[in-house]
Each structure stands twice: as C-alpha cells, then as structure tokens.
Amino acid sequence: MPQPVLVSENLSKTYGDIRALTGLNLTVAPGEIVGLLGPNGSGKSTALRLMLGFLRPSGGRVSIAGFDCWSQSVEARRRVAYLPGELRLYDTMTGRQLVTFLGKLRGESPGPEVDTLAKKLDIDLDRSLTHMSSGMKRKVALLAVLLPKVPLIILDEPTNTLDPTMRDELLDQLRQAKARGQAVLFSSHVLQEVEAVCDRVAILRRGELVQLQPMNELREGRTVQARLIGPAPATDPEGKPLPPESISNGQLNLTFRGPLPKLLDWLAHQPLVDLKIEPQGLGPIYRRVHGTES
Amino acid sequence: MILILVDKFLRDVRPALLVVCIILFVFAAFWVKIAQRVTSEIAPVFNTVAGAFGDKKLFEDVLFKGPGKVSQAALGWGDLNFERPNDFLAMGMLHPVVLVLGLIWGVGRAAGAVAGEIDRGTMELLLSQPIPRNRLILAHFFVDLIVLPIICLSFFAGTQFGLALVGPFVPDYTAFQTLDGPFAQRVRGMIPANPDPLPVSGLGELPGLGNTAALIFAISGLTIALSAAGRSRWKVTGYAVLTVVVMFVANTIGQLWEPVRYLRPLTLFFYYQPQRVMLDGNWLVNVGAAWPGAPAVPGCGVLVAVGLTGYSLALRTFTRRDLPAPL
Numbered sequence: 001m002p003q004p005v006l007v008s009e010n011l012s013k014t015y016g017d018i019r020a021l022t023g024l025n026l027t028v029a030p031g032e033i034v035g036l037l038g039p040n041g042s043g044k045s046t047a048l049r050l051m052l053g054f055l056r057p058s059g060g061r062v063s064i065a066g067f068d069c070w071s072q073s074v075e076a077r078r079r080v081a082y083l084p085g086e087l088r089l090y091d092t093m094t095g096r097q098l099v100t101f102l103g104k105l106r107g108e109s110p111g112p113e114v115d116t117l118a119k120k121l122d123i124d125l126d127r128s129l130t131h132m133s134s135g136m137k138r139k140v141a142l143l144a145v146l147l148p149k150v151p152l153i154i155l156d157e158p159t160n161t162l163d164p165t166m167r168d169e170l171l172d173q174l175r176q177a178k179a180r181g182q183a184v185l186f187s188s189h190v191l192q193e194v195e196a197v198c199d200r201v202a203i204l205r206r207g208e209l210v211q212l213q214p215m216n217e218l219r220e221g222r223t224v225q226a227r228l229i230g231p232a233p234a235t236d237p238e239g240k241p242l243p244p245e246s247i248s249n250g251q252l253n254l255t256f257r258g259p260l261p262k263l264l265d266w267l268a269h270q271p272l273v274d275l276k277i278e279p280q281g282l283g284p285i286y287r288r289v290h291g292t293e294s
Numbered sequence: 295m296i297l298i299l300v301d302k303f304l305r306d307v308r309p310a311l312l313v314v315c316i317i318l319f320v321f322a323a324f325w326v327k328i329a330q331r332v333t334s335e336i337a338p339v340f341n342t343v344a345g346a347f348g349d350k351k352l353f354e355d356v357l358f359k360g361p362g363k364v365s366q367a368a369l370g371w372g373d374l375n376f377e378r379p380n381d382f383l384a385m386g387m388l389h390p391v392v393l394v395l396g397l398i399w400g401v402g403r404a405a406g407a408v409a410g411e412i413d414r415g416t417m418e419l420l421l422s423q424p425i426p427r428n429r430l431i432l433a434h435f436f437v438d439l440i441v442l443p444i445i446c447l448s449f450f451a452g453t454q455f456g457l458a459l460v461g462p463f464v465p466d467y468t469a470f471q472t473l474d475g476p477f478a479q480r481v482r483g484m485i486p487a488n489p490d491p492l493p494v495s496g497l498g499e500l501p502g503l504g505n506t507a508a509l510i511f512a513i514s515g516l517t518i519a520l521s522a523a524g525r526s527r528w529k530v531t532g533y534a535v536l537t538v539v540v541m542f543v544a545n546t547i548g549q550l551w552e553p554v555r556y557l558r559p560l561t562l563f564f565y566y567q568p569q570r571v572m573l574d575g576n577w578l579v580n581v582g583a584a585w586p587g588a589p590a591v592p593g594c595g596v597l598v599a600v601g602l603t604g605y606s607l608a609l610r611t612f613t614r615r616d617l618p619a620p621l
Contacts, residue, residue: 045619049617049619052418052421052422053421054418054421054616054617055616055617056614056616073426074424074425074426075424077421077422077423077424077425078424080422081422082418082422084415084418084419084422086415086418086619086620087415087419088414088415088416088418088419088620089416089419090416090419092305092306101298101302102419102423104298105295105298105299105420105423105424105425106423106424107295141419
C-alpha cells in the first residue's frame with residue numbers, strides 16, 4: 001500500500017462558536033480519486049482551504065506528501081495543483097500569459113503540452129481573459145491545474161459552468177491523472193460525476209465526515225424495488241433474515257451486494273409483480289445522510 | 295520568484311502609474327509658469343508699490359490674514375517667500391495636487407495589494423502556488439521602491455521641462471509704464487532700468503522630492519498594514535484615507551492653535567518639509583517646536599521608518615492570518 005499523499009488527522013476549524021469542520025480524518029493515496037460531497041455549508045471548502053494552507057487549523061493537522069499544510073505550507077503547495085470554487089482570474093492577462101505566469105511561480109516554463117491540452121479543452125489561449133465567458137475561464141484555470149505533474153490535484157466544484165462535453169473531457173483528464181499516479185480530491189454537488197470517476201467518496205454534514213464510502217462497494221451493489229402479491233419473504237438472497245424496513249405496504253425495497261444470478265434466482269421464487277433492479281448509486285446514501293436537510 | 299511577482303505587480307500598476315506621472319509632469323510644468331507669473335510679473339508690481347509706501351511686507355501681511363493664514367498653514371507655506379522663484383517652485387511639492395495624488399497612489403495601491411486581491415478573489419489563485427506569503431508583501435515593497443522614484447522624477451522632469459519652456463524669470467515692470475501722476479513718477483524712479491533675471495533652478499527639487507517619496511512610502515506602509523489584515527479593498531481604503539486626513543487636519547490645526555501643537559509630531563505631515571530640503575538642504579525637522587526639549591529628527595528618516603514599520607506589521611499579520619474566501 002503506497003504512502004498516502006494527503007493525510008488529515010482530526011482536522012478541525014472553528015470560527016468563534018461556529019464549527020466549520022470537526023475532526024476530519026481522511027487519506028488520499030497516489031492514483032486515487034476521492035470525492036467530497038455535501039450541501040453548501042457542510043465544510044467541503046473549509047477542508048480544501050485547510051489543505052491549501054489558506055486557513056490555520058483550530059485542531060488536528062493535515063499534511064501533503066508529509067509536509068504540514070500550515071507550518072510547511074509552501075512545500076505542501078509545491079505538491080498540489082488547486083482549482084478554486086469561486087474562480088477569479090487576472091482579467092488583464094491572456095490565457096497563455098496566465099498559464100505562463102502560474103507556471104513560472106512554480107519554477108516551470110510550460111512547453112508544447114500547453115497547446116495540446118488547450119486543443120483538447122477547446123481554448124483559445126491567446127484571447128484576453130476579460131473577453132472569455134465564465135466557462136472558458138474555468139477551462140483556462142483547469143488547464144493551469146492539469147499542467148503541473150504534482151502528486152495531488154485538488155478541485156473545488158470543478159465542473160461548475162462547464163458544458164456537458166467539457167465535463168466529460170474533464171472527467172477523462174482526471175482518469176488520466178489517476179493513471180499517471182496522481183491523487184485527485186474534488187468537491188462536487190453532482191452525484192453522477194462523483195460516481196463516474198471516484199474511488200471513494202467522503203460525505204460531509206455540518207462539518208463532520210459522516211460517510212466514507214468506497215465506490216467499488218457501491219458498484220457491486222444493486223437496489224431492488226418490487227411489488228408483492230403474496231407473503232413477504234423471511235430471508236434475503238443470502239439466507240439472512242430480511243430487515244423489517246425492507247417490506248412496507250406490500251413493497252419490497254432491498255439493497256443487495258452479491259452475484260446477480262443469486263439475486264435473480266431468489267427473486268424468481270418470490271410472489272412479485274413490477275420489478276426494478278438498478279445499480280446502487282450514491283443517491284440513496286446521500287439522501288439518507290442529508291435527507292433531513294436537503 | 296519575487297522578480298516574477300514584482301514584474302506582475304508593475305504590469306498591474308502601469309496604466310495608473312502612467313496617468314499619475316503625466317498629471318504630475320504637466321502640473322509641475324504648469325507650476326513653473328505660475329511661478330514665473332507670480333515672481334516676475336505680479337510680485338514686482340506689488341513689492342514696488344509696497345516699497346513706495348515704505349512697507350515691503352504690506353501685501354504679504356494682507357494676503358495671509360484670516361483664511362489666507364489657514365491655507366498657508368495647511369500647505370506648510372509659512373517659511374516661503376513669494377518673491378523668490380525657487381521658493382515658489384518649492385511650494386509646488388506642497389500643493390494639494392501633489393498631496394492628493396500621493397495619497398491616492400499610496401492608499402490605492404497598498405489597499406489593493408492584499409485586501410484587493412482577497413476581495414477580487416485572485417489571492418487564492420496566487421497563494422495556491424508555492425509562494426511564501428512574506429514574498430508577496432516583499433514584492434509590493436520592491437514595487438514601491440521602484441515606482442515612487444519614478445513618480446517623483448516625473449514631477450522633477452515636469453519642472454525642468456517648464457523651466458526650459460518659459461525661459462528666464464526677468465522682473466516685468468511694464469504695468470507702471472502707462473500710469474501717470476506724482477505717485478507713478480515716484481514708483482518709476484524705483485524701477486531698475488534693466489532688471490536682472492531672478493535666480494531660479496529646479497535642481498534642489500530632486501532631494502526635496504526624496505521627502506515626497508518618503509511621505510508616499512509612509513502612507514503606503516500604513517495602508518498595507520491595514521490591507522494585510524483586511525478583506526475588503528474599499529474598507530481598507532476608507533480607514534487609510536480617514537487616518538491620513540485626520541493627520542493632515544491635526545497638523546494644520548496644530549500650526550494655528552497653540553494648545554494642540556503637541557499633536558503635530560504625531561502626524562506624517564509634520565515630517566513632510568520638502569521645501570526646507572530643497573531650499574536650505576535642511577533634512578532635520580524641529581520636533582522641539584511642538585514638544586519642548588525634543589531633538590530635531592530627520593523628517594525623511596521618520597517617514598521611511600513609518601513605512602517600514604507598516605510593511606513589517608503587514609508581514610507579521612499576513613503570514614499568520616487565515617485567508618478568507620472571496621467576498
């Protein structure tokens with residue numbers, strides 16, 4: 001198991017009486033994509049800002065590649081590329097000037113890969129940023145984030161204002177970053193894109209990490225919804241007692257992690273009409289966690 | 295890295311710098327013309343008439359009574375002689391145009407340096423790169439070191455341009471030639487047949503403008519200290535302008551009203567005396583005039599020290615504070 005790139009231990013941030021983040025424990029390994037989910041005010045951006053060294057932790061610590069994000073902030077940031085959620089760029093520059101400027105601050109001079117990536121993202125880098133739409137600006141900023149080959153990429157709601165094609169392109173770029181061994185941590189409100197690329201998802205609620213869900217478990221799982229016209233089964237496909245909340249008003253609601261033939265075989269012996277089987281997504285988990293809030 | 299930041303910040307201020315330099319250049323050149331008009335056309339007439347009455351200070355006393363005294367105090371013209379071109383040129387450095395531009399420049403740039411970047415949201419972009427926070431403040435310090443001499447040199451260049459344009463300051467008495475009567479006869483008897491040009495040289499302005507640069511640096515230092523702790527450019531601008539204006543008013547009232555004279559050394563403007571530097575080469579400010587027994591101190595030194603203290607505070611604050619999300 002490789003050493004994690006990012007380690008957050010009991011990370012907390014309070015503003016007076018307000019607890020923006022409480023005891024966040026999270027690791028991100030090289031080549032792993034982790035999604036941060038949660039509604040507004042759940043602490044996602046605070047967590048990311050602590051990782052960038054913008055905020056001093058009120059408790060705990062967070063480190064990137066072994067460097068403390070507050071006391072060794074420069075070394076930590078040398079190993080991170082960050083896309084802010086509230087994106088503001090220097091409008092007096094062209095896209096190319098911005099990318100070059102940010103590259104120089106990292107001690108790098110961007111090479112031909114700039115134009116290759118710009119072509120993929122469909123950006124005219126020689127246009128002034130002031131004449132670009134917010135989506136175009138975001139693409140320029142994304143390009144600046146994807147260029148440096150750093151161990152960790154942090155993105156705060158990266159697909160905001162991107163059109164569907166560019167959203168797919170971004171997700172593809174994230175997969176490529178993962179393939180190169182880069183770790184990616186990104187926050188989002190969009191469950192589908194998190195499901196599409198993430199290896200794990202961390203769900204925050206009111207500043208607390210309430211669920212850390214490996215996506216492969218979800219991908220193995222299926223939700224079953226069916227209407228019963230006879231007696232309800234006593235056991236599930238594994239032969240374990242069926243939880244009482246699975247049956248209500250003649251309706252079967254079941255989450256099953258296991259081989260599909262076993263599930264189908266079990267269903268064939270039940271008195272069913274109307275059957276729906278879906279891969280288990282983040283939706284039910286997210287709604288369970290935030291159901292009372294959202 | 296610091297050079298990259300300095301280069302970027304210099305690019306940012308370039309349009310504003312150009313405007314300020316042009317205004318100062320034009321103002322300084324125009325001020326030379328005013329100086330020529332006052333010292334070689336108006337003052338000779340008034341002084342000749344006053345001399346005919348046996349009181350050479352007659353008009354000066356009348357001019358600087360009441361409200362005139364206030365403006366003289368406010369602008370620090372108390373020691374200056376309107377008849378001498380160099381004195382009049384020195385007043386240019388004390389003129390409200392120069393002071394206001396200095397205030398706008400010092401406050402505007404420094405307020406934008408940190409608080410402005412935060413409320414525009416570009417600070418996140420900048421500090422997500424591996425830049426130590428102190429380098430950001432130091433880069434702004436170097437920008438001041440580069441830009442302030444340019445501002446002052448533009449004023450100096452304007453004066454030299456004006457002097458080259460208007461030619462020698464020869465006293466002009468033609469106004470008396472059309473007058474008639476016994477008084478005019480007496481006055482004409484006092485007029486030199488071929489008056490010599492008045493001595494004028496703007497070169498002394500150069501060290502005097504060092505004092506101007508020091509004043510703007512002090513304002514900049516004070517503002518950047520506020521900026522490093524703030525998150526809204528306009529709030530920082532408001533607080534800084536208020537502080538500087540209060541100092542200006544306190545210095546002016548302190549000159550007019552003995553009981554509050556002790557306030558003057560607490561203001562930046564007490565240490566801003568470029569006319570003394572220009573005319574007498576005197577860099578010292580007599581603090582003892584306001585605080586009996588206190589020694590004279592170099593005015594530029596105090597202003598530079600204030601600026602450096604501001605930058606030090608900014609360094610301390612900015613490297614310790616949380617960076618809030620953009621407004």
